[in-house]
Amino acid sequence: MTDTQQAPLDFAVDDRLAGFRLHRLEVLNWGTFDKRIWRFDLNGRNALLTGNIGSGKSTLVDAITTLLVPAQRIVYNKAAGADTRERSLRSYVTGHYKSERNDATGSTKSVSLRDTQSYTVILGVFKNEGYLQTVTLAQVFWIKKQQVQPARFFVCAEKELSIQEHFTGFGTDILQLRKNLRAQGAEVEDSFNRYAAWFRRRFGIENEQALDLFLQTVSMKSVDNITDFVRENMLARFDASERIHALxxxxxxLDDSHQAVLKAQKQISLLTPLTEDLTAHAESKTRHDTLKACRQALPGYFASQKATLLEQKIAKEQDIAATNQQQLTEQEDARTTCKVQLDEIKQAIYANGGDRLEQLAVAIQQAEKTCEDRRKNAAHYATLVEKLNEKPASSAERFLDLTQHLTKQKSQWKKQDTWLAKDLTEQSILFHEEKNQHAEIVTELDSLRQRQSNIDERQIRMRAMLCEALDVSADDLPFAGELIRVRDDAREWEGAAERLLHGFALSLLVPDHLYAQVVDWVDRTHLKGRLVYYHIQQHRSGSHAARHPNTLAHKLEVHPDSPHAALGGE
Incomplete structure (x- = not known):
């Protein structure tokens, strides 16, 4: 270190000077820097401070540290690796530079460069070249009687100060120095906290941890564990347990808020279509009102258009009417002229035999009418002739021949028509007879399908009439054919037996108690047919002659299911 007031330092050139940087450091009566002002111009650049052991390197570092960090947290002379009790704020203010040993007592005593009548000033000027901002920080120390630690106050100003200009010339009264500084626009604080808050706000230091990091690194010689160092000095500490308990x-x-958000989202999702519908409804209503107004305006618009067209048409019709009126006048004049000429011509015609001409006109009209009638008759005649497959006559001779021919043919057609009518009558009668026979056959077939015997339907109807009149069942008046049948072992005789016994099979068997009633009914009733019936008397026991196996009686048997099966023995 030189004895000059200004200690020039050689440092590397760096144009990037953004942010607040230390431009100048001044000390007065700080440590071994005694009696005068020591100034170090850094101009915001990095600097390398070199010197022998004990030359004051750590003293300057501790001065910068004292400007920014509370004294109670500073371990002075740490950069030199000294004991924590080797230096203190008082030793720097009084200027301790060595210790003397008392041989008599064996104790040691520090030797100071200054007494209690002096004062100490450390000052730093910081500039932000990017924003043209300047901040000056300074601290003033002095020793009060009966106090271990020196008294001090803090100075901060947003302009450039210097010890020579602003911290001298006040005598020995510290209060006067405070007044002078305030008068020059500086702020004077008695508390480091207020002082630190002031420069932290200007420097943009939001967290005290940045200053702690500065304190740890300003005199650091080595780092044992970089992770622990970063965790302890560079990361903000917070109590996670409190945050967890708070959560x-x-x-x-939070859950209620979340549910409220979900509810609001649901309401929004539900209301969004309604809002869209309301918007669409408003647009539709606006369009409807517009169209309604247009529709209401249509009658007036069409009326005005119609009035314009009618006016144009009226004007046109008036022009046409005027033209027609003019033409009518001209036609009337021409008609009058023609009428006069007609009268003159009629008079001339009458004068030259005009009556004969009128008679000829009437005759011509009658002849034309007669011609038209004959033409129609000729067309009708041609149509009729063509229907008869003949050609119309083209001459009078052909017309006479055709007339005679058609007259003869007409006579033949009349005869043929008479014969056809007669034949039609005969065929109709024959058809009705055949139809009746067909109906009888169908009825007979239906009757045969409904009964087991081959009794004629006519006989069945007569018995039905008889049973209805006597109020008896058909089983009480059986036909012989309903009682007998050919045995199963003689089926080959069935045809011969039916032919032989056909008449007997159609005979009605009348019991003794009904015989008188049957006879009476037959006598009183016109049967329109032949009815044969036999009186069946009460059974008489007796012997029967032996029957030959080939006799017809041996081939027959009485239906076992018939209620008259007992008659089989007779």
Missing amino acids: ISHFED
Whole structure:
């Protein structure tokens, strides 16, 4: 270190000077820097401070540290690796430079460069070249009687100060120095906290941890564990347990808020279509009102258009009417002229035999009418002739021949028509007879399908009439054919037996108690047919002659299911 007031330092050139940087450091009566002002111009650049052991390197570092960090947290002379008790704020203010040993007592005593009548000033000027800002920080120390630690106050100003200009010439009264500084626009604080808050706000230091990091690194010689160093000095500390408890305690609030958000989102999702519908409805209503107004305006618009067209048409019609009126006048004049000429011509015609001409005109008209009638008759005649497959006559001779031919043919057609009518009558009668026979056959077939015997339907109807009149069942008046049948072992005789016994099979068997009633009914009723019936008397026991196996009686048997099966023995 030289004895000059200004200690020039050689440092590397760096144009990037953004942010607040230390431009100048001044000390007065700080440590071994005694009696005068020591100034170090850095101009915001990095600097390398070199010197022998004990030359004052750590003293300057501790001065910068004292400007920015509370004294109670500073370990002075740490950069030199000294004991924590080797230096203190008082030793720097009084200028201790060595210790003397008392041989008599064996104790040691520090030797100081200054007494209690002096004062100490450390001052730093910081500039931000990017924003043209300047901040000056300074601290003033002095020793009060009966106090271990020196008294001090803090100075901060947003302009450039210097010890020579602003911290001298006040005598020995510290209060006067404070007044002078305030008068020059500086702020004087008695508390480091207020002082630190002031420069931190200007420097943009939001967290005290940055100053702690500065304190740790300004005199650091080595780092044992970089992770621990970063965790302890570069990361903000916070109590995670409190945050966790706060989160747990407020979980219900968060859940309620979340549910409220979900509810609001749901309401929004539900209301969005309604809003869209309302917007669409408003647009539709606006369009409807516009169209309604247009529709209401249509009658007036069409009326005005119609009035314009009618006016144009009226004007046109008036022009046409005027033209027609003029033409009518001209036609009337021409008509009058023609009428006069017609009268003159009629008079001339009458004068020259005009009556004969009128008679000829009437005759011509009658002849034309006669011609038209004959033409129609000729067309009708041609149509009729063509229907008869003949050609119309083209001459009078052909007309006479055709007339005679058609007259003869007409006579033949009349005869043929008479014969056809007669034949039609005969065929109709024959058709009705055949139709009746067909109906009888169909009825007979239906009757045969409904009964087991081959009794004629006519006989069945007569018995039905008889049973209805006597109020008896058909089983009480059976036909012989309903009682007998050919045995199963003689089926080959069935045809011969039916032919032989056909008449007997159609005979009605009348019991003794009904015989008188049957005879009476037959006598009183016109049967329109032949009815044969036999009186069946009460059974008489007797012997029967032996029957030959080939006799017809041996081939027959009485239906076992018939209620008259007992008659089979007779």
